Amino acid sequence: MAQAAKQVAPSYRAPLSENPADWLRLIRSRRIGPTTFHRLIADQGSVAAALEALPEIARAAGVENYELCPMGVVMAEIKQARAAGAVMLRWGEANYPQALKEIADAPPILWAQGDVSLLLRPMVALVGARSASSLGLRMARRLGESLGAAGLVVVSGLARGVDAEAHAAALATGTVAVQAGGVDHIYPAENASLAADILARGCRVSEQPMGLEPQTRHFPQRNRIISGLCRAVVVVEAAAKSGSLITAEAALEQGREVFAVPGHPFDARAAGCNRLIRDGATLVRGAQDILDVLNFATAPRAAEAVEQVSPQRRGLKDVTVLHNQILARLGPSPLAEDQLIRDLDVPASVVTPELVTLELDGRILRQSGGLISRLS
16 A cells, blocks of 8 residues: 655653643643644753743744643643543653654643553554444454454444444453543443443543543544554445544554455445555455564464364364353353453463354354353
C-alpha cells in the first residue's frame, strides 16, 4: 500500500520534573492541541515558560484577552480522575506507550484506568463496522483470540460491532480500549458491561478531560491514538466512508502496517476493506497473515481452521481430553472465561483456541461480558 510520509515525532526532552498540574493546564488551555503543546515546549524549554509566554503569543496572533485554563478547573479534573481510579501518563514518562510517543501529535497526557502495564506490550488494532455482519463479528472474534494468544494486546475503540467483539475476544489475553470521550464516560451506553470487564481485566485510555461526553469531532482524534499505539491496524469490515478508514489512513501516516479482511463486492460493509486491499493493504485470511508480516510468534492454528489443533497440544488424544475437561466444568449457567481457565489450571494460550473450536462445533455459547455456557 502506498505509504504516506511518516510523521516526525517531537524531539525535545520532556520536562517531567515539572508539576503535572501545569502540564494539564497547558493542554486544557484554549486553542492548544497536542501539536501546539509540543511546539510550545520545544520553543520555550519548559511547561512553566510556555504558560507564561502563551498570553503574549496569543496576542501576537490576534487573540486579545487570552486566558489560560483556570487552575481550579485543572484541580477539579485531577480530583475527578483520582476518584475514578485513573492515572495520568505524561509524554516521555517510562509508563507512556513508546509507539504512541513517536507520532507527531502524540497526546501530551493520557488518562488510564485498569492494567497500565498492557500499554508497554506490543499491540495491534482491530477495527471495523458498527453494524457488522455475523461473519464480520466471527472474524473479529477469531482474530482477537488468536492475536491475543500469540502475545499481542488487542486495541480498539469500544464501539458496538467489530470493536466490542474484538475487545471481548481478547479479555483473557489483554485488550486496550481507546475512548473518544472521558475515560470515565462510557459510550455507547450499551457497552457499559464490556467497559467494566475491560476496567477489571484490561485497560481504558483517553486524552480527553474526565467526564467529557464525546462529540463527532472527537472520534477522528481518538482513531489516531488507536493506530499510534499499535504496530499494525487490521480492518475487519468497513463501508466506503467510515471511521475505520480514518484509522487506516492515520496508520499509514504514522508508518504502521495496514491489513484488511476482504468481503463480497455486493456487501457495502466490505467496500472499504476491498478498497484498502486494492490500494496495497495486506489481505487477511487469518491471524497468521498478520503475524507473518510482523515477524511475530506463530498463531494458534485452532483459531485459523477448526480441523487443526493448537501447536501446544498437537495430539488428538490431548485435545479430546481438554475438550472433555472444558465441557465438564460448564453447564447452562454462564461461567466467566477467566474463571474457567483458572479452574482448569491450563495456560490461556492453550484453552482459548479450543474454546473457539467448541464454539464453532456448537458445543458452547459465548455471551457478553466474557461469559460461556454449555449447549450440549
